[in-house]
Amino acid sequence: MRTSSEIETISKRATRAAGFPWGIAEEIGKNIKTLELLSLTGIENLNLYLRSVKGKQVHGPKEICADNSLESAAYCPFYTGSALLDSANKVEEISNLTFHSVNFPILLIPFLNRLSEKIGKKILLRIDDVDFLLNLNKFISVSKDFEGIVIESAKIVRIEVLENENSFSEKIWDELYDLSSETFVEETDRLKENAAGAGLADND
Amino acid sequence: MTSINHRSANDIMTLSRLGSFYQSKLSFLRSFIREFKDWDFSTDLFELDENGYGTAVYSVKKNDRIYSLVCFANELDSRDRSDRVIATKWDAAFVLHDGIPSEEDIIRLKKNVPKQEVGRVSYKELTLSRANKSVRIFEHTVEALASGNQPDKELISDVGYLYRTTAVYGSGKFGLADRYRIKDRSEICGPFRLEMMLVYLVRQFTFDQVNHIAKSRNPSNAVKLSHDIARNLGIGNSTGLGMAPFIVNHPTLLHNWIYSREEALKQIRSIQKVDIEDFKKFKECFEKSKLNIDTWKTDSEYQTKKIQRLIKDLDSFEKNYLLNIKFQENLFWNKLYLWVAEHLSEEGTEYIVSMLMEPYDKIVDPLIQNMSSDEDLFFDIPGERSVVDLINIINKNYSNILNIDFNSNEETTNFWFISKNKEEPRVANRYEENGSTLEQPLAIARDISALLKRLNECQNTETVAEFLMDNNDLRHAVRRCFIIEKFPYSEIQDNIIGANLVPIDMLRLKLSFFGAQKFDPRSDKWLRINMYQGAPLINELKTANDTWIYNRL
Numbered sequence: 039m040r041t042s043s044e045i046e047t048i049s050k051r052a053t054r055a056a057g058f059p060w061g062i063a064e065e066i067g068k069n070i071k072t073l074e075l076l077s078l079t080g081i082e083n084l085n086l087y088l089r090s091v092k093g094k095q096v097h098g099p100k101e102i103c104a105d106n107s108l109e110s111a112a113y114c115p116f117y118t119g120s121a122l123l124d125s126a127n128k129v130e131e132i133s134n135l136t137f138h139s140v141n142f143p144i145l146l147i148p149f150l151n152r153l154s155e156k157i158g159k160k161i162l163l164r165i166d167d168v169d170f171l172l173n174l175n176k177f178i179s180v181s182k183d184f185e186g187i188v189i190e191s192a193k194i195v196r197i198e199v200l201e202n203e204n205s206f207s208e209k210i211w212d213e214l215y216d217l218s219s220e221t222f223v224e225e226t227d228r229l230k231e232n233a234a235g236a237g238l239a240d241n242d
Numbered sequence: 243m244t245s246i247n248h249r250s251a252n253d254i255m256t257l258s259r260l261g262s263f264y265q266s267k268l269s270f271l272r273s274f275i276r277e278f279k280d281w282d283f284s285t286d287l288f289e290l291d292e293n294g295y296g297t298a299v300y301s302v303k304k305n306d307r308i309y310s311l312v313c314f315a316n317e318l319d320s321r322d323r324s325d326r327v328i329a330t331k332w333d334a335a336f337v338l339h340d341g342i343p344s345e346e347d348i349i350r351l352k353k354n355v356p357k358q359e360v361g362r363v364s365y366k367e368l369t370l371s372r373a374n375k376s377v378r379i380f381e382h383t384v385e386a387l388a389s390g391n392q393p394d395k396e397l398i399s400d401v402g403y404l405y406r407t408t409a410v411y412g413s414g415k416f417g418l419a420d421r422y423r424i425k426d427r428s429e430i431c432g433p434f435r436l437e438m439m440l441v442y443l444v445r446q447f448t449f450d451q452v453n454h455i456a457k458s459r460n461p462s463n464a465v466k467l468s469h470d471i472a473r474n475l476g477i478g479n480s481t482g483l484g485m486a487p488f489i490v491n492h493p494t495l496l497h498n499w500i501y502s503r504e505e506a507l508k509q510i511r512s513i514q515k516v517d518i519e520d521f522k523k524f525k526e527c528f529e530k531s532k533l534n535i536d537t538w539k540t541d542s543e544y545q546t547k548k549i550q551r552l553i554k555d556l557d558s559f560e561k562n563y564l565l566n567i568k569f570q571e572n573l574f575w576n577k578l579y580l581w582v583a584e585h586l587s588e589e590g591t592e593y594i595v596s597m598l599m600e601p602y603d604k605i606v607d608p609l610i611q612n613m614s615s616d617e618d619l620f621f622d623i624p625g626e627r628s629v630v631d632l633i634n635i636i637n638k639n640y641s642n643i644l645n646i647d648f649n650s651n652e653e654t655t656n657f658w659f660i661s662k663n664k665e666e667p668r669v670a671n672r673y674e675e676n677g678s679t680l681e682q683p684l685a686i687a688r689d690i691s692a693l694l695k696r697l698n699e700c701q702n703t704e705t706v707a708e709f710l711m712d713n714n715d716l717r718h719a720v721r722r723c724f725i726i727e728k729f730p731y732s733e734i735q736d737n738i739i740g741a742n743l744v745p746i747d748m749l750r751l752k753l754s755f756f757g758a759q760k761f762d763p764r765s766d767k768w769l770r771i772n773m774y775q776g777a778p779l780i781n782e783l784k785t786a787n788d789t790w791i792y793n794r795l
Contacts, residue, residue: 039364039365040417041365041414041417041420042422043414043420044415051660059714059718061715062714062717064621064718068618117714120714120717121707121710123623124707124710124711125705128707152622
């Protein structure tokens with residue numbers, strides 16, 4: 039088995055060898071390590087992408103907008119991902135973003151996962167018809183079986199920053215709260231008077 | 243009340259200063275011994291033939307935690323013995339296994355560990371190394387013991403080790419466990435602790451091996467190596483350029499090492515009333531330490547000059563300060579330090595800084611826990627920050643290097659690269675050799691200068707995120723700026739591609755934190771050192787004191 043350290047080092051060097059700057063290569067080393075730890079197809083997507091673009095010009099966004107497209111070219115996942123991560127505040131502000139035509143979009147996932155952690159909100163990523171829920175760089179859930187999948191190009195990539203909301207009803211919460219309150223001790227008048235540090239009235 | 247600050251990064255992080263560092267109480271060899279002194283050490287397997295070839299296993303145990311060193315000693319034709327990292331065969335190979343190795347583990351390791359880089363180990367293994375015998379004293383020692391005599395003390399002192407390692411690998415290399423698997427173990431919170439454990443156990447193996455071979459040669463008359471002589475033997479190490487990029491590639495770790503040293507110095511200088519017993523301990527360690535200088539042998543002209551300068555400095559310190567001053571407890575250390583900084587060279591000053599820590603376990607020990615780093619926490623670039631912020635960070639933190647003229651060939655002579663043959667770092671002249679297009683991103687001073695120029699030229703961007711969209715070629719330099727903002731000692735404040743580069747200064751910095759002694763440069767690119775010379779033997783650990791580093795025959 040290859041170790042995380044080896045995966046990071048080789049991914050970084052290969053990215054540089056394909057013509058990307060060292061600073062981007064550093065990002066990719068960390069990202070591929072994450073994808074592989076999450077059992078997503080990091081190494082395979084990276085290998086295919088780097089071989090497809092080695093020595094060619096690739097493109098990232100020049101600014102981050104709600105609707106993003108390039109004339110007759112697809113977005114590079116590295117430059118797009120790093121621009122999104124760098125522009126975390128703007129992404130949060132726009133909250134719904136679309137990118138038309140992105141190459142090897144799986145390679146975007148770790149950037150957005152880190153972005154989710156940075157802004158403290160979940161992100162829903164939709165690559166054509168596959169949904170990924172990215173949760174503060176802790177885990178990723180996928181809408182269908184994703185083992186061994188390589189996506190060479192996506193027509194549409196949608197990014198939605200989800201507002202922090204409960205995933206449960208107030209009724210369920212109240213039931214759980216009631217159960218938790220069974221750890222509390224009923225206070226007698228004497229306890230009310232003596233057990234707390236402050237007086238009975240906050241302002242006395 | 244006097245307010246004492248940390249020494250500034252601009253003063254400390256120059257190559258000449260870093261190349262003058264010495265071992266101290268913070269060094270990893272010494273903190274390893276302190277941490278593991280109450281662990282149980284045992285020999286679990288010792289199956290060597292009469293020539294000392296075979297397998298041995300040593301274990302270190304406390305409660306439920308066990309680490310085992312598995313040793314493989316092999317016959318090696320003298321023509322194949324080489325200290326170079328490009329060697330493919332060694333006298334012995336070692337691996338530190340997590341737990342007790344099963345028979346299957348040992349069979350698996352026997353097939354792989356002697357091959358080192360071309361073998362494969364597993365997540366159950368933690369560190370990997372190999373070593374060669376000292377041609378100068380191994381056979382001499384065996385022969386003397388077999389004849390019923392002890393080896394020549396002078397020769398032993400001159401060389402200082404029976405074996406010399408040529409690399410110690412860890413953290414995910416060649417299949418070894420990744421750091422994240424074990425990082426929460428409290429006993430290995432200090433950096434390189436498992437590497438230090440491996441070397442310490444290898445040292446014990448070298449003693450057991452010479453005793454075993456001597457006994458096999460002459461069962462009736464052979465004697466064992468005396469404890470006094472064994473204690474005076476360490477493990478040699480040959481270190482090449484591989485270590486130099488490490489300190490550039492791990493900026494927050496570098497900061498934590500240097501900061502710990504600077505914080506210790508600051509706290510010691512700030513002691514208002516110095517206890518005379520602490521002063522006596524300082525003097526005692528200082529006196530004993532001078533023996534190490536007397537037995538420091540090197541053929542290197544560069545190092546010889548440094549040693550001569552150190553001797554001159556220490557003589558001056560002793561005659562002009564130490565013997566003249568009347569002990570006054572009030573801010574005594576601060577006054578001493580100020581005298582040293584004013585009158586001694588960097589070599590002498592850093593020597594005394596190390597000595598000042600000797601009486602102060604209470605100051606040093608808590609700092610050791612902060613000498614590792616979770617580097618991923620500081621990896622992301624805060625793209626929302628402004629370009630003006632970035633310019634200010636550079637001007638504040640990189641003032642030493644901003645005046646270097648990187649348009650001159652003199653300042654850009656060298657480039658760092660990874661060799662295809664051995665995947666090891668190398669340095670070469672960019673104007674004479676091919677390959678500079680594959681340069682590693684280690685020329686930080688040059689790239690920071692380029693970044694500042696680009697930032698000053700960019701008119702239309704406000705945030706770093708916007709700047710990077712058109713300037714990702716300098717992304718690595720931008721990342722470093724935001725690291726140095728939080729970690730001022732994270733960067734070498736010097737040019738490491740200039741014609742005057744002495745790479746062994748970078749090696750010495752790292753090796754001093756390891757606790758290495760007797761730096762012996764064999765060129766400007768590699769050197770030999772000694773580790774654990776004077777250290778307590780395994781059966782002495784529980785009662786050993788921390789100043790063992792100054793013990794000599």
